[in-house]
Amino acid sequence: xxxxxxxxxxxTLLDFEEELTxxxxxxxxxxxxxxLISIEPVLKIRKRIFCILVEALQNVFNYLRIExxxxxxxxxxxxxxxxxxxxxxxxxxxxxxxxxxxQLREQIERVNRYSKERLRETYLATxxxxxxxxxxxxxxxxxxxxxKSGQKLRYRFRxxxxxxxxxxxxxxxxxx
Numbered sequence: 001x002x003x004x005x006x007x008x009x010x011x012t013l014l015d016f017e018e019e020l021t022x023x024x025x026x027x028x029x030x031x032x033x034x035x036l037i038s039i040e041p042v043l044k045i046r047k048r049i050f051c052i053l054v055e056a057l058q059n060v061f062n063y064l065r066i067e068x069x070x071x072x073x074x075x076x077x078x079x080x081x082x083x084x085x086x087x088x089x090x091x092x093x094x095x096x097x098x099x100x101x102x103q104l105r106e107q108i109e110r111v112n113r114y115s116k117e118r119l120r121e122t123y124l125a126t127x128x129x130x131x132x133x134x135x136x137x138x139x140x141x142x143x144x145x146x147x148k149s150g151q152k153l154r155y156r157f158r159x160x161x162x163x164x165x166x167x168x169x170x171x172x173x174x175x176x
Contacts, residue, residue: 013039014081019072020061020094028079029054039083045175049088052148052171053081056092059141066095066164074164087175093168101157101165108169111142112152119147149173
């Protein structure tokens with residue numbers, strides 16, 4: 001009997017790299033929705049992928065991007081959606097102020113340690129508070145990404161200079 005080679009395929013479905021304006025956000029989400037209908041037959045997985053992409057891009061748009069900078073390269077957001085044998089991978093990257101790095105790192109690490117039950121409890125408690133932070137959010141973004149994907153988040157920060165870092169988050173969705 002011949003052994004099968006250990007090969008995995010990976011198909012890039014979306015590779016977006018530009019400034020994330022409201023118009024660009026709407027266009028990319030529309031494109032993703034149409035594309036997912038043609039490549040993913042399972043409605044539940046399609047909806048999960050779409051909801052996670054919406055949450056990840058809205059988090060960048062609402063909280064994590066740098067505004068009012070002259071260097072337009074610092075306003076660029078990247079979004080990559082890949083399909084493999086096991087499921088899907090979403091990677092979203094953007095520049096952010098270095099002063100936000102530690103708080104975001106602590107938040108991701110804290111929520112990554114939560115059990116499914118703790119995630120659920122924290123999510124419901126946060127909703128029940130009905131409070132918004134200074135950016136107008138309730139602090140549910142990272143919780144939602146983990147809850148909806150069912151996986152821990154992978155991430156990295158790369159310091160660009162004393163004021164700016166690049167943030168990359170990876171969300172895995174197992175298609176089962």
